[in-house]
Amino acid sequence: MIFLQLFIIFFEIGLFGFGGGYGMLSLIQGEVVTKHAWLTAAEFTDIVAVSQVTPGPIGINSATYVGYAAVTHAGYSASWGMLGSCLATVAVVLPSFLLMLLVVKFFQKYRDNAIVESMFASLRPTVVGLIAAAAILLMTRENFSTLSESPWQFYISLFLFISTFIGTQYFKINPIRMILLCGLAGLLLYY
Numbered sequence: 001m002i003f004l005q006l007f008i009i010f011f012e013i014g015l016f017g018f019g020g021g022y023g024m025l026s027l028i029q030g031e032v033v034t035k036h037a038w039l040t041a042a043e044f045t046d047i048v049a050v051s052q053v054t055p056g057p058i059g060i061n062s063a064t065y066v067g068y069a070a071v072t073h074a075g076y077s078a079s080w081g082m083l084g085s086c087l088a089t090v091a092v093v094l095p096s097f098l099l100m101l102l103v104v105k106f107f108q109k110y111r112d113n114a115i116v117e118s119m120f121a122s123l124r125p126t127v128v129g130l131i132a133a134a135a136i137l138l139m140t141r142e143n144f145s146t147l148s149e150s151p152w153q154f155y156i157s158l159f160l161f162i163s164t165f166i167g168t169q170y171f172k173i174n175p176i177r178m179i180l181l182c183g184l185a186g187l188l189l190y191y
Contacts, residue, residue: 002074005036006084010063010091015099017092018123021051021059023130024092026137028062038070042142053179063092156189 009031017024025048032038039047047069051061067088072081110116144161145153160182167173167181 002071002076003084003087006067006070007087007091009036010067010088011095013059013063014092015095017059018126018130020127021057021062022134023127024059025062025134026130028059028066029137032066032070036070038073039066041140043069045138045140045143048138060089060092063088153190156186160186 013024013027013031017027029041029044033041033044044066047062047065048058051058051065054061064085068081068085070088071084072078076084107116141149144157147154163185164178164182167178168175173181
């Protein structure tokens with residue numbers, strides 16, 4: 001049953017996850033953490049972190065890791081976990097693949113149409129909203145702690161968050177370099 005659920009959920013996420021991988025993160029978290037409780041918020045955060053540093057799109061990487069984790073958490077073996085991983089990955093990619101086949105076929109014919117141009121223009125704010133939702137959903141107690149629980153961890157997390165934003169936005173530091181620097185800073189400051 002979990003295999004069919006994984007396929008349907010990730011197919012829907014792939015179909016409605018405008019904005020790429022970051023836009024999909026809030027949808028994935030809503031399904032696998034909140035609705036089905038296949039993963040905890042901390043496990044999902046770990047999966048997002050690993051997905052960011054591994055090659056490939058974050059949404060597809062997240063689907064791959066979530067598929068494996070959800071199936072193994074349900075009590076199946078690692079072999080079945082790999083099947084869950086493959087199912088989730090194929091399901092999240094399939095809608096985009098099918099839609100791109102249709103778009104390529106019709107885009108050349110209708111690309112100068114005013115209705116088509118306005119549809120694409122209306123998707124831009126939606127994409128920004130989905131990416132912002134993903135960022136807000138990752139600002140959890142597991143990631144930042146709280147002032148009452150661990151002030152040191154809270155301030156370090158806040159400092160790293162602000163530093164990363166400023167570094168990438170204003171100083172145009174490569175995001176990969178920022179991930180490595182923040183990982184090193186977190187390692188040195190936490191321990």
